[in-house]
Amino acid sequence: MKSLIDRRNFIKQSLLATAALSSSRLKVLATPGRIRGTDSAKKVIILGAGLAGLSAAYELTQAGHDVTMVEARTRPGGRVYTLREPFADGLYADAGATRFPDSHNFTLEYVRLFGLNVDPVLYPAQPVNYIRGKRIVVEQGRSADWPFDLTQEEKSLGPDGLRHKYTDPIMKGIGDPVSRDWPPESLEKYDRLRPSEFLRSQGASEAAIDLMRFGLSSEDFDNLSLLYSAASEVLDDGATNQYMIRGGSDLLPKAFAARLSDKIRYGSPVVRIEQSSEQARVVIQQAGAFQTLTADRLICTVPFSVLRTMEVRPAFSPEKQRAIEELPYFPITRVYLQMRKRFWNEEGASGLVVGRTDLPIMAVWDNTVNQPGTRGILQSYSWLKYGRELGAMPEGERIGLVLRHMDRVFPGSHENFEGATSYCWDQDPWARGAAAFYKPGQESSLHPHIARPEGRVHFAGEHTSTWPGWMQGALQSGHRVAREINEAS
Secondary structure: OHHHHHHHHHHHHHHHHHHHHHOHHHHHOOOOOOOOOOOOOOEEEEEOOEHHHHHHHHHHHHOOOEEEEEOOOOOOEOOOOEEOOOOOOOOOEEOOOOOEEOOOHHHHHHHHHOOOOEEEOOOOOOOEEEEOOEEEEOOOOOOOOOOOOOOHHHHHHHHHHHHHHHHHHHHHOOOOOOOOOOOOHHHHHHHHOOHHHHHHHOOOOHHHHHHHOOOOOHHHHHOOOHHHHHHHHHHOOOOOOEEEEOOOOOHHHHHHHHHHHHHEEOOOOEEEEEEOOOOEEEEEEEOOEEEEEEEOEEEEOOOHHHHOOOEEEOOOOHHHHHHHHHOOEOOEEEEEEEEOOOHHHHHOOOOOEEEEEOOOOEEEEEOOOOOOOOOEEEEEEEEHHHHHHHHOOOHHHHHHHHHHHHHHHOOOHHHHEEEEEEEEHHHOOOOOOOOEOOOOOHHHHOHHHHOOOEOOEEEOOHHHOOOOOOHHHHHHHHHHHHHHHHHOO
């Protein structure tokens, strides 16, 4: 009876979610708006058919410009990639972008534009935590017995309360990360600070810091820019709901590509970028032969992790070259275990993120939370140290390790396991990492140079945006660079 009630509630929430995307209550968000064409149409080459390239191509085409896209892969979407094999019963799982909050106006705008259906992101009433060898089920309305030597106040606050208590001072003074001149000099002190140093300065105990970095090594935790993390929190502070695209996130890039198919050249990796004062050129390899394409402007959406391996003539400015060489990318490995039934729902773990651990599997997601049927897919989501280590293993060994750890967090995993696959973004030659981030000091030193044009070469991609790692960032950057080119003389 409980599963029937849950399904009815889900259907109701799905209908409400789809209605919300077209309702007036979301119109308070600034919509991207179409780009008006100019009298002089430009010839533009776009490197990459991910969401950044696709949105730029769509807007430029609508404005009357002549666009050609070159894509190394034989599919659109880049790091928006949905796996449909080797799963049974029509199940699928996103290997990259999975969800988006309703504060992401660019994502919402294009989801509405292409008429895609969405489902709400549900979170379990009783998530499972596995930390220091202890399995903890957090019951709603009750505090957990965390295996840390916390003060009485810290115990009562729990992980989320601790974050609010100790990070509110920086959140209140962070300003608007979307503004063109952000971050101001006044925030550079936060950019240089390691997160643990800041938390200690706010009075957090070592135990509280350990709990707040749950799952991350102390080295990984301190390798993330405090300013970068705080800006991410501020940007999503106004979100009230999160959604998933029904059928898989790749339906969004596929919708773009269907309208731009005659402009995309797949299987065309870039070998060299060239430019002069009069034109931009790109040398691609297609079917074993080299070809040179020429245009008035060029948009590079290639991740810097890949761009640093390409030849550029003449070289970009020293500041841009430094950003290309030094910008780090998250190593993320995701392993998908198909289960005969969704046994984890039986103890209240019914939602997207059903588990958090300090094991190599790190977070546990239920990829099939919004999909019909009895079978399900449990995913491990590992990043930084563990993502790199799992990614370096042969796939069979990787899957075996994840299954063993999954059985500790969700007993019954071995019994219900039917098969598995995995995806390591570090090993994708056209990504070489899952999403850009900043180390301490880099938000101030690299950020100002990442999106800046170099002559006739313009830059887009999630790494050039205020929302790195999100579909919103890619889409916003595509829209920005299309406007740059449309307005260029």
